[in-house]
Amino acid sequence: MLKHILRVAALLLVVGGALFAYLAWPDTAKIDIARVEGARPEITQPREQWLPTVKIAKVVGWPAGATPAAASGLAVKPFATGLDHPRWLYRLPNGDVLVAETNSPPRPASGITSRVMNFFLGRAGAGAPSPNRITLLRDADGDGVAETRSVFMTGLNSPFGMTLFQGQLYIADTDALVRVPYQDGETRITARPETVVKLPGGGNHWARNVVPAPDGRTLYVSVGSSSNIAENGIDQEKYRANILQVWPKEKTFRVFAAGLRNPNGMAFNPKSGQLWTVVNERDMLGSDLAPDYLTQVEFGDHxxxxxxxxGGYPDNRVEPKNPQLQEYAKRPDYALGPHVAALGLTFAADARLGDRWANGAFVAEHGSWNRKPVSGYKVVFVPFGANGFPAKGAKPVDVLTGFLDADGQAKGRPVGLVTDRSGGLLVADDVGNVIWRVAAR
Structure with missing residues (x-):
């Protein structure tokens, strides 16, 4: 027995020493992140990693009176404070704003990998229990500050996306698309949610989003993968890494588009009417790969x-291979840089921030945990051209920065985006527990 204990202890020391050495010298970016942004990013040779680079911005919160820094010509102030992990936003027809106060469902710590991941999530501000609540915020006097709030809905399971459709409010829980009846002006819903379709839950990438399709009959629901690169088997990824098209009346769905590791924000381009999404790409290929992206999505895309x-660079770690897919893998339209964790997306159609911000898309970059130096932790704007796509040669333009302090600690992390009824841009800051409002000066 003693010999067994000594062998285990020696093994743990070796593994622990190797882990310490690895974390002390993580993979560092070799090119400027701007070279991995835009329509033609530089795709360097992958640097495969047995363990990911870990560079976590510890969450410290906002000092009293502090705010992010807005771009020239813009101003920022709190729209609502004192929230509990506000992650996603939806504006109701009367101007009220719904905020999903939510977080990942419990992750069982059954092994060393899950225990280490839970530690990292906690350090990044993502390990707290989910409030499982939707809160209603009302700015009745239009001064850019929500003077009233009420608990709108509870009893949900890591809720995220929300949308009104045919007189009902649809909520994307982590494991189901549900709905409740809604009437204009309601401030509290107590009805028990009705399940429309079950969604695959568990694993990584818990957040589900939902938007109504222009056909007036269906909804699009985004479902991220349960793993990094299907390392637990592709059979575990059924109906994941997909955007699903749901027929709520019939309670059926189909795969609309596939091969999207973690699609989150979805929005329709007001110029073309086409669906766009932002996607978090894979990990452990080094700090320069692979770029997260913004892209138009059409039926049948992979x-x-x-x-x-x-668009076809092979990930040699994945087994079994799928060579026949390579020529059909669609190249995304616009790279946002590696590991920025692009989550929020809204087009500028209803924004009144000035001509500079009139034609394009706002993207919230939640921020990296596995890149050196860190990336993201800001809101950016992607300028679009008259053709309904990002302008030729355009790079992301910073809209809201300053989420990291001088020591690299996170005061906040931006997630959901929506315009309010006055044309300001609202930004959900899920670890700062604030919703910021960006307006023209």
Whole structure:
């Protein structure tokens, strides 16, 4: 027995020493992140990692009176404070704003990998229990500050996306699309949610989003993968890494688009009427790969995950291979840079921030945990051209920065985006527990 204990202890020391050495010298970016942004990013050779680079911005919160820094010509102030992990936003027809106060469902710590991941999530501010609540915020006097709030809905399971459709409010829980009846002006819903369709839950990438399709009959629901590169088997990824098209009346769905590792924000381009999404790409190929992206999505598209990234670059770690897919893997339209964790997306159609911000898309970059130096932790604007796509040669333009302090600690992390009824841009800050409002000066 003693010999067994000594062998285990020696093994733990070796593994622990190797882990310490690895974390002390993580993979560092070799090119400027701007070279991995835009319509033609530089795709370097992958640097495969046995363990991911870990560079976590410890969450410290906002000092009293502090705010992010807005771009020239813009101003920022709190729209609502004192929230509990506000992650996603939806504006109701009367101007009220719904905020999903939510977080990942419990992650069982059954092994060393899950225990380490739970530690990292906690350090990044993502390990707290989910409030499982939707709160209603009302700015009745239009001064850009929500003077009233009420608990709108409870009894949900890590809720995220919300949308009104045919007189009902649809909520994307982590494991189901549900709905409740809604009447204009309601401030509290107590009805028990009705399940429309079950969604795959568990694993990584718990957040589900929902938007209504222009056909007036269906909804689009985004479902991220349960893993990094299907390392637990592709059979565990059924109906994941997908955007699903749901027929709520019939309670049926189909795969609309596939190969999207973690699609989150979805929005329709007001110029073209086409669906766009932002996607978090894969990990452990080094700090320069692979770029997260913004892209138009059409029925039948496959963006390559897990076998390919950026339109056909093979990920040699994935087994079994899928060579026949390579020529059909769609290249995304616009790279946002590696590991920025692009989550929020809204087009500028209803924003009144000035001409500079009139034609394009706002993207919230939640921020990296596995890149050196860190990336993201800001809201950016992607300028679009008259053709309904990002302008030729355009790079992301910073809209809201300053989420990291001088020591690299996170005061906040931006997630959901929506315009309010006055044309300001609202930004959900899920670890700062604030909703910020960006307006023209």
């Amino acid at each position: 963006f390559g995950w897990p076998w390919y990234y950026w």
